Amino acid sequence: MTYPILILALVCAVIIIAEHRVYRMIIYFGIFSLIVSVGYLLLGAPDVAMAEAVTSAFSTIFFIVCVERYYNSERNTESVNKKTKWFGWAISLLLTAAGFVVYLLFIPQAEPAEFLKDLYLTRFMTDVGGENSITAIYLAYRVYDTLFEALILVISVVAVVHLSYFVGSTPDKGRRSEIERSGMTAFTMRLICPVIFIFAIYLIANGHISAGGGFQGGLAVATFFICRYLIHGIYDLPVKVIVRLEEVIFIAIVAVAIFVVVLGISAYIPDSILPVYRVIYLIMMNILIGLKVACGFFVLFYRFITIERR
């Protein structure tokens, strides 16, 4: 089953490259990432599949918002310059093919070393607790990476808020959304909304024993707010306060991580409550990361929707 799905993904990628109508390109991209995330699922990576599906859905939304607002409809096909087209086409094909051939020539043949995999799988239950080894690696063994990853999201949110204001223009507050909302969409969303919210809570609270976790759950919470937007239209939000809130939660994440992992408090905890303590740590981190990601993504989405017009 994995092979057909991956072949389908390849075909979809070729279609995207060959397409020159912008809207279709974007929609095909959404389909492509859906197919790929099914592929991830089949490869035994449900957590990655969830992350991929949701982030690419967000990128697709951003693209659509961007194109719909500012892109001239007469020019929404790629400009075709007959003279340079064939030349450029041939050169790029030649280069890519050469790169591919060279890559294949030197591909390493050695058997994969599965040293770390065995070590993690045999030890994570006693070291960290929980049943999801990915959460264990993500939140305990390699929490240092996770901190930077949370940080990069903070930077991204701050930068998007900063860059989307242009010098000499003022943001328009409280303007109703320009995107037309049909009654049917609103109705469907109203039905889906609670389900998404419950699913998000499940993902966050159950992250340590099943697939999912703070990041995926946080994205689902953000999706819940976006559904609310689709139902009720735009409402004024104190963006700055939410950004501050995100940073406070970030500090909380860093603090928890430092106290529990870096300083190694678990050495002072009596053995009898150690498993409970570890699970509490995982759940707490998942909740904090979930809240932070939800705040961040909602601000991103909100900025994209309310960005001032030409």
Next chain:
Amino acid sequence: MDISMFSIILFFISFFGVLFSNNIIKTIISVLIMQTATVLFWLTLNVTGTTPEAPIIYDPALLDDIQIIADPVPQSATITAIIIGFAVSAIVITMFNSMCRQYGTADWETMERLATGGVD
């Protein structure tokens, strides 16, 4: 065929898209596909033959047959890579958005001419 071959083919397809496209949106989408290709590559790194099970272990007895469990290291690494990739591409899209708003075009050459004013 080794299953990680798919990701390499995908990588070079998207590289062709990057080299070939005149439209900025297409370039950005190609770059996003390239990121996906890398993630797919990491996930298929240690996969040999059979389809692996997710590394979520309800039953410690499963640990006796460790071969059928997928490697958790690439998975946690790729979650990080996906989030970082998203954060970077959100900024790229924002920048594109603001430039597109100013100039009303998504063509590389036109935008370069307008943005740099033809002079330094």
Next chain:
Amino acid sequence: MLPFFVIGPVLVAVILFITSGNRIMQALSVVFQAGLLAASVWLLIQTRETVVYFNIGDYDSLLGIVLRANSLSAVFVFLTAFIFLAIFIFTYKDKREQYMFRFLLFILEAALIGLFLTGDFFNIFVLVEVSTLVIVILTMYDRERRNVFYGKIFLLLNIVAIQFFLLGLGYLYRLTGVLNLAAATEILATTDKSDLVLPYTLIMTAVAFKCSLIPFFSWLPKVRLYPGAPSGVAAILSGLQIKSAIYIYICFSDLFSPVAAPELFVVLGIIMGLFGAVMAFCQTDIKLLLAYSTISQVGLIMIGLNSGCEYSRIGGLYHIVNHAVFKTTLFLCASVIIRVYGTADITRIRGVFKRMPVVSVAAFLAVLGIIGAPFFNGSISKYFITYDIPQWLYAVVIVLSLCTIVYYYKFSVMFTGKADNSDIEIEKCWVAPIAFLGVTRLAGGIFGPQIIEFFFRYPVSINAFGYFQKTMIFFASVAAGFWIFKYADKIRWLESLGSLRAGFKTLCGSLLVFFIVMTLYVGL
């Protein structure tokens, strides 16, 4: 103790942001930075004897992430803390939305220090991404349209380059089964050589892009980011960010020592050195001139690091430190000059010395350092770079220094002439770090061998006769440089060469071509 160096600045940054740049918090952040500098001196002393390790979490060192500080990374950490302190003082009175600017600067500092301290190769990827993203946002801080455009190209190119890096890391993980640098080095020593070619070239393609070493095209958008970048950021961009890429280069060429191809990087260094020098001479914008000068100096550093001779390598390492300091001085001077004169055009700025004597003296000391005048630090590092390299390479380095002298003539012309009046006050907080940095040039020259011994744990001594010989060569090239400058300044077509540009597709293509050429060379 080690995580403090990384997590400390992050926490300070976020707290600064939350308190919206409260006055007291800003002052405290500078105090914190001074404390960090003191801590880095402590680290320098600690790493003199042993390598300092820190496991994050009480897990096995292979399972968790390890921070490690050897003598080289301690020097880099010290350098980072030092330059950031200068920049924080320099930008202390800036009126813009300060807190966000500082928030980003502190995070950049954390990411750079983290890069120097990490002992885990996936962590390198994460930190490289953080530092690149922050530096691009900082250069676009004023939202100037040209910078937004070039920033976008640069960021997209970075994503493409980092995918090569990730593919390489993937193979590295597959071959070794660990993510730890030290453990990977041991395992790779026994691995089949033919298996190492592809990971090596994939990683080196990305690293060469980060060091702006890919010939002719790939560094253009990066260089174009300089003119619109806020003061201070340009200094970090060329003073430290490129150095972090060179540090990663050193790391990975040690890791892949069985297949490494240093001779290729010597050739690249020569090409980039000459090309950067010619391009620097063609510029009329001060910041662009200095930016291309960085490209040229990185070429010189690469020659030193890769020539395979012991002294030359030490000289290259010392030149990294020197270059970071004098390029920071020059960029800070340039931004003061640009603020006072309201223009960056080198042909229209005259009489800087009359108006700003202290700044001019500092800038002049930095120029003397960079061209390698006797008793300045540049001369020491160039002396060691040329100490034991082959004759032909020696000739190339002399030509490179000659080119450097020629374009710094162009830079120095603006100090001469009469000054007209202007009512812009020169803040004390601008002058103090510049003056201090300027003086360190002289100290770095006079105590050169001692500093090298302290930093790199390698006893060196200067041969008086050899040094005298090199001083003679220096004076000869100053005279020759003046003559060439007089002649070349009149050539008109050089200016059109200076505005050479390449589009995004060409740049991506050159990345791929570089990968193909390098793989074929290393593999066959």
